[in-house]
Amino acid sequence: MSSSQDFFAAYDALLARWPTGTTEIDIPTPYGTTRVHAYGPADATPVLLLHGGGSTGAVWFANAPALGTHHRVLAVDILGDAGRSVPGGRPLRTTADLMAWLDALLDGLAVSRTHLLGHSYGGWIALTYALHAARRVDRLVLLDPTQCFAGFRPSFLLRSLPILLRPTEARARAYLDRETAGTDTDPDWKRLYALAVSGFTNRKLVVGRRPDPTALNVPLLVLLAGRSATHDATNVAARARKAVPDARIETLAELTHFAMPTAVPARTNHRIADFLADDEEKRAAPGAG
Numbered sequence: 001m002s003s004s005q006d007f008f009a010a011y012d013a014l015l016a017r018w019p020t021g022t023t024e025i026d027i028p029t030p031y032g033t034t035r036v037h038a039y040g041p042a043d044a045t046p047v048l049l050l051h052g053g054g055s056t057g058a059v060w061f062a063n064a065p066a067l068g069t070h071h072r073v074l075a076v077d078i079l080g081d082a083g084r085s086v087p088g089g090r091p092l093r094t095t096a097d098l099m100a101w102l103d104a105l106l107d108g109l110a111v112s113r114t115h116l117l118g119h120s121y122g123g124w125i126a127l128t129y130a131l132h133a134a135r136r137v138d139r140l141v142l143l144d145p146t147q148c149f150a151g152f153r154p155s156f157l158l159r160s161l162p163i164l165l166r167p168t169e170a171r172a173r174a175y176l177d178r179e180t181a182g183t184d185t186d187p188d189w190k191r192l193y194a195l196a197v198s199g200f201t202n203r204k205l206v207v208g209r210r211p212d213p214t215a216l217n218v219p220l221l222v223l224l225a226g227r228s229a230t231h232d233a234t235n236v237a238a239r240a241r242k243a244v245p246d247a248r249i250e251t252l253a254e255l256t257h258f259a260m261p262t263a264v265p266a267r268t269n270h271r272i273a274d275f276l277a278d279d280e281e282k283r284a285a286p287g288a289g
Contacts, residue, residue: 003199021039024037031092035057039075040072040073042072044070044072045276046072047067047072047276048074051077052123054081054197055119055192057077057083058083059189062265063269066272081203082199095128098208102133113136113138115139115140117141117272119142119144120257124146124147128208137218139220143268144224147210149236149239150232153230160175168198169195169198172195173194179229182254184259184264185256185259185263216244222248224250224251225256226253227256233251248275252267
């Protein structure tokens with residue numbers, strides 16, 4: 001098989017692990033067609049999931065069953081990254097373009113407000129969008145987000161250079177094995193990521209400035225990976241607490257950056273579900289409205 005065929009075989013294998021009742025939706029936007037994996041009650045409060053770079057929306061297979069019990073899970077293949085979203089029309093070049101794409105995506109999904117959850121690069125998009133359109137975001141969950149509260153470790157950037165300059169499946173696998181050592185990271189996802197990095201050489205991710213989280217006015221949960229090589233989790237936690245004093249911030253000591261969200265999903269799912277449930281309780285309280 002070609003590298004593209006290998007990738008989509010791995011993608012479909014991961015998607016097959018989503019719960020029965022999952023549907024695929026293609027949403028046209030001015031920037032291209034966006035693939036969304038949907039699961040959960042159609043009339044429930046939505047939670048939009050934004051994956052880390054190279055992971056695709058299929059990565060949330062371990063989270064969708066729990067989150068979809070009381071919410072409508074909408075997991076996106078980020079436009080410009082590996083996956084089944086297809087760029088077209090206007091190019092995604094700037095942060096403003098990225099925000100306009102998400103506006104159009106939510107409009108196409110007929111979603112006026114949503115919970116927003118992002119991992120890694122998806123966390124940067126989620127925080128940036130919550131600052132851009134707070135009126136559309138009920139609650140924000142960030143899983144070991146990058147470039148939100150602190151920058152990358154220089155050592156991480158140096159280790160990443162080989163797969164950035166000359167990406168191959170073998171290099172990507174070796175990189176992931178090193179970065180996820182000692183964790184129960186899903187092997188199917190690791191294969192998908194390696195194929196995404198090596199096979200999708202036309203990936204064009206929009207990157208921009210670190211957002212100003214002090215301006216955030218939606219409830220925030222941050223779950224950090226204590227063994228993250230991407231950044232110093234202790235430093236990120238301290239900066240996040242200073243920037244958003246009311247945020248819930250917790251470090252899962254045993255996890256690495258790339259182990260989220262597939263490793264120990266029960267722990268992350270429980271914390272996310274509790275955080276989102278607080279919003280549902282407030283909605284149901286007498287006089288809420």
